[in-house]
Amino acid sequence: MKNKPKIQTNKRAIKRNEYFINTAEQLKPQLLQTTVRPDNLAVVSADRLAIHGWRAMAVSPAEELGGGDYGKGDQFILDFGTHLVGYVSMYIKPIGSPPDAPLRLRLTFGEMPVEMAEPFSEYNGWISSSWLQEETIYIDMMPGQVELPRRYSFRYLKFDILDTSPKYRVAFDEVTCRTVTSADSSRVKPLIHEDQMMCEIDKVSMKTLQNCMQDVFEDGPKRDRRLWLGDLRLQALSDYETFQNYDLVKRCLYLFAGLPDAKGQVAANLFTAPEYIADDTYFFDYSLLFVSTLYDYYFAANDRGTLSDLWPTAYRQIELALDRLDERDIVQDDDSWYSFIDWHEKLNKQASSQAILIYAMKQAVKLAEVLESGKRQCLNKRLQEISSAAIAHLWDKEKGFFVSGQEKQISWASQIWMGLAEVLPPAENRRLMQRLLSEKPAIGLTTPYMHHYLVEALILVGEKEKAISHIKGYWGEMMKDGADAFWEAYDPNDKAFSPYGSQLINSYCHAWSCTPAYFIRKYRL
Amino acid sequence: MKNKPKIQTNKRAIKRNEYFINTAEQLKPQLLQTTVRPDNLAVVSADRLAIHGWRAMAVSPAEELGGGDYGKGDQFILDFGTHLVGYVSMYIKPIGSPPDAPLRLRLTFGEMPVEMAEPFSEYNGWISSSWLQEETIYIDMMPGQVELPRRYSFRYLKFDILDTSPKYRVAFDEVTCRTVTSADSSRVKPLIHEDQMMCEIDKVSMKTLQNCMQDVFEDGPKRDRRLWLGDLRLQALSDYETFQNYDLVKRCLYLFAGLPDAKGQVAANLFTAPEYIADDTYFFDYSLLFVSTLYDYYFAANDRGTLSDLWPTAYRQIELALDRLDERDIVQDDDSWYSFIDWHEKLNKQASSQAILIYAMKQAVKLAEVLESGKRQCLNKRLQEISSAAIAHLWDKEKGFFVSGQEKQISWASQIWMGLAEVLPPAENRRLMQRLLSEKPAIGLTTPYMHHYLVEALILVGEKEKAISHIKGYWGEMMKDGADAFWEAYDPNDKAFSPYGSQLINSYCHAWSCTPAYFIRKYRL
Structure with missing residues (x-):
């Protein structure tokens, strides 16, 4: 009966911001x-x-x-x-x-x-x-x-x-x-689209989002029923194009900003009951996606008050990420560190993480412009240095791919994030994505979350048709396999895939899969 | 999906008496x-x-x-x-x-x-x-x-x-x-007794009763959690000597009287939620014990109003029981009929049932006297006839035992109930009980319920010491086996006994086992 706890927690001290938490609390939605x-x-x-x-x-x-x-x-x-x-x-x-x-x-x-x-x-x-x-x-x-x-x-x-x-x-x-749900369907504009399949994909995307929209954006209503930053970012993008519940995004941003650790890093996810609690899980990429989520929110909602309140939190994520760079200005890849990127056991996450840092810094620069913040110059300067470092140390000119980690791994994720970070000039960036699709490196994508960023990158480099065909080939295929809502994990080439060792436990309505509605509506695919 | 109900209910039409039900409802106790x-x-x-x-x-x-x-x-x-x-x-x-x-x-x-x-x-x-x-x-x-x-x-x-x-x-x-519980311990008078074992037995009896006293007298708080007439009768006897919650007995009597079948028979047990419902189970003996329970209640509580209200119900049980007699005035023993008596697979219940009818009629005569009811003469007349019939047809003078059924079975239960019914003159009745204890017929007793009536019969014939030694040998032995409350079923010679095929499902706090407190206190054993 005298068991010593066998569980070691990585709990960090939390620097709770009462004003942010109260703001979030007041935005708690009534459920429909x-x-x-x-x-x-x-x-x-x-x-x-x-x-x-x-x-x-x-x-x-x-x-x-x-x-x-x-x-x-x-x-x-x-x-x-x-x-x-x-x-x-x-x-x-x-x-x-x-x-x-x-x-x-x-x-x-x-x-x-x-x-x-x-x-x-x-x-x-x-x-x-x-x-x-x-x-x-x-x-x-x-x-x-x-x-x-x-x-x-x-x-x-x-x-x-x-x-x-x-x-x-x-x-x-x-x-x-x-x-x-906290998603009000009456706010969704009807989609006029001649392609019936895209209409269906749009509907299932919205069902997915709607069922994850509760008193926060949950990652999955079956599991983990929790506010994760990476999921939030994608849900918010879809929400702006559909249910337009800006307040729910705002609430979630204030919650993350309200519970940073003592150094100011936002957690990867939060619990909301019995009270607001930051999980003792911190991801390099997810913290940076706070910047992206704030960036998207500001330009969707035009809410300067929130931007002013949360800018210091966003900026702090970049500072902390910069602290992880080595003397070459490359993200250090060691065991002390975790970046999510995708559910792929063999994926090396160094290049993707470097790219996400660049991606977030570019958004931060734009926010600094809006705020006329003095941080702009400094951000721009470091951005140049880090982007150059990425080219110098992670770009394999011969192979035409970005490499990651000690073993110089070539993965889909690295190319996609470097593509989104626009480290290469536009034409080369486009060729990178084309090369990716044709050469198909072995380290592929396992989640709709990462497939989202592939589609986003294809649209960015002007490959709209390839984006459409990827949406149909991935989310459309999931629908043919019976998805009423889009799933947490799906590999059309290995339909038995579960990141947890059992199909029973997968979440089959998962926030990060809801973005086809965003693509279809935002980019008129 | 088109299953026809496979369950056949023996549900009888119920003639609900709203005044009785309302009276019972108003007596619903606050639980302590x-x-x-x-x-x-x-x-x-x-x-x-x-x-x-x-x-x-x-x-x-x-x-x-x-x-x-x-x-x-x-x-x-x-x-x-x-x-x-x-x-x-x-x-x-x-x-x-x-x-x-x-x-x-x-x-x-x-x-x-x-x-x-x-x-x-x-x-x-x-x-x-x-x-x-x-x-x-x-x-x-x-x-x-x-x-x-x-x-x-x-x-x-x-x-x-x-x-x-x-x-x-x-x-x-x-x-x-x-x-x-609805049992108020502060109403219990302390027991002064030099025999420590009897003090302990008294305590465990009261615990048993207390834990069965809820918003009605339940048979067992684990199982069936329900108001059964046979249990009620014994609980009430113990209650008068201990917690003195007369109102709870009164409530239960009004409930039984409030839900008779169309002919006026009271059910063997009642459900109290979601509403008051008579179970579709009717026992010859339990219905007659309504008379005994009313008799005990009247003489304990001296409540003439309740007696007047419920006398017609009590009298009706006797009329219905008399309808089951054959032309010899003996209870008919066939498949259309059920009398509980005891959990014993081989027990023939004819003689015990005949005895219970006589026992209840004797009590009814006394109640008729109190009420100065004209039924008294008629009751007395039938009582003579039925008692004589019992002697004529069920008494085996040679063996010195009452016999039961086609096979003339000699059981403990038949002798005990005939003893309680005082069919034989006092001296013979005493010898009957002595003979029972010495000859020990094979068809024995399986429940504390039936052991109660054995002790009651021993006291009746003046065998107080044998009563004490039986209480110690039975309930005392149960206590040695670890009873915190007295059990539903217990056979000191077959401690694995369960009437349901599994010890897991037995009830180990069961109303009908609570009467040692009654014996010890009422008869100063």
Whole structure:
């Protein structure tokens, strides 16, 4: 009983800014609610052509549920027809004698058919099994309304009647989901587009964003249900083109700025309950994306007050990133450091990180111009030095690619970020992206997050058609594989991919996948 | 999905008496609450000398719990030191990083060590597994207070930490139980008794009763948590000698009287939530015990108003029982009929039922006297006839025992109830009971309920010493086997006995076992 804690936390001292936190608190949104009923009773069967090997098929309209009754060992699946985030309730009636024992009921929530088919008890991924959405509940009083207190992210809902008693069975009425979101669909302008597939991709993007917009921008409503800076940046871009909830972006920026560490670095993610807490996780790239998120926000919302408030925080991220440069002005690559970039085990992150620093500094220069800040000169000077260093030390002229780390790794991510950072002159930059698409280096992309930056880079270098075809080939393919909302991880060449060792735990509505709507609408793709 | 109900209910039309129900509703008690903390952290180990083969042993004071922290796969058991009925809450703190995934926690509540040791998943008894007290809960927000909404009946509480995340562990503070009861201990007169064992038996009896006294008299707070007439009768007897909550007895009598079937028979048990409902279960003996319960109540509480209100209901039970007599005036024994008497598979219930009818009619005669009711003559006349019939057809003079059913079975139960019914003259009646104890027929007693009536019969025939020694040998032995409250079922010669095929599902605080306090106090044993 005298266990010593085995967990070592990397918790840093937090320098809380009460004014920023209060500002954020006042921007807390009211959630919009709708009541959704299931479409169908469904079965999930093995199908090797379907994603993860499982296909859901309707067997009868969900209205027929009320006519059935169920006893020990019975099971059925409800298909709500699309991805939902919300609170489930139902009315349970006993059939037969008055219930002389509680009802024991297991409810399993799934975003995907695989979650209905494969038992959670066999989950062996490396992140917590507690994310698997399952409840075993006891109902002591029937008939009666049951309101589940937790929020779920799901399309499918499996009922396992674990036990009633020999004297009664149960029937279910009015199984509903009260969905919640801070995204107001009435603010979205209709998309006029002759390509039906792009219209569909736009819709699924917006559904993804909408279901991640809660009282902050969450990364995924199933998992981790949390405000991550890298996700926020992409969500905000899509939000400006769709739901236009500028205040929610503002709220999140103030939250990050309100909880920096003692040196001023913003955390990679925040918890919002039971209070606002900065996670003890700091990413080189995510901290810099605070600058980008503020930059995007200012030019979308034209909110100079927020820019003035948060500029020092943004500038501080650059200062801290500059501290990581070696004497050559190259980001040091060692074990003391973490930059996210993408879920790729073998990816070396030095070149991408160097590029993100340059990218963020260019945005900082523009913000300094708006503010007429004296930091502008100094930023510009360092920008030149760092960009030159990137060319001098990371650019392999012969191969025509940027290299990263000790082993001079050539990856997609390095080229994409260097492309976005516009380290090369425009024509060369365009050729870099073309070369990337034709030569296809082995270290590829694993997440929609990184695919976003590929599309952004293609548009930047004027390759609109290639951007469109990549959107269709990646997000469109995900849709063909059954995405009601876009997924956290997807590799069209390895559809079984999970960064966590199990498809059960992947998030199938994930913020960083929501940007096709941004591309389609912003760039009129 | 088009299942036809497979459950056939024996539901009878109910003739609800609103005045009776309203009277009962107004007598609904306020529950008394206390907060109880665990005594020890405990382990449960195999021990073939212990009841069910398991023994709980303290390993350290429960205060040390707060100093420990727990991760995936950890387990500990809290021992609250005695049997409790109430609501559990605790404060859960994360240790390490902020919790980046919910805590998944299984809580297992046990009245007995066996419930801590044997997995509920292997339960294979014939009544519903949903009575096993277990919850798997997800805690999304920590640190924080967790209040479990359901009521539990337990002494031991096992924590299984199913998952946290690789980044945090958990610690538990202030695990408490808010107990509930409608029994007011301050009304109990201290027992002055030179026999320490009798004092202890009295205490455990009162604990049993107290924990079954909720907003009605429940049979068992773990299972079935319900108002049963046979249990009520014994609880009321003990209550008059201890907590003296006459109103709770009155409430229960009005409830039974308020929900008879169309013919006027009171049900064997009632549900009280979500509304007052008569179960579709009717026992010949339990309905007659309505008369006995009213009789006991009147003479304990001297409440003539209630007697006047409920007399017609009581009298009706006798009329309906008389309808079951054959042309010889003997209770018909066939498949259309059920009388509880005792949990004994082979027990024939004809003779006991005949005796209970006589017993109840004798009480009814006394109530008719109080009320100066004209029914008295008619009752007395039938009583003579039925008693004579019992002697003529059920008394085996040669063997000196009452026989029951086609096969002329000689059981303990038949002799006990005929003894209580005083069918034989006093001296013969006494010899009957002496013969029973010396000859020990094979069809014995399985429940404390039936043991109660044995003791009552011994006292009636003047065998006080034998009554005392039976109380010590039965309830005292149960106490030696670790009873904090007296059990639903106990056979000193077959300690593994369960009427349901599993020791896990037995109720270990059961109303019908609470009567030693009544005997000790009422008869100054």
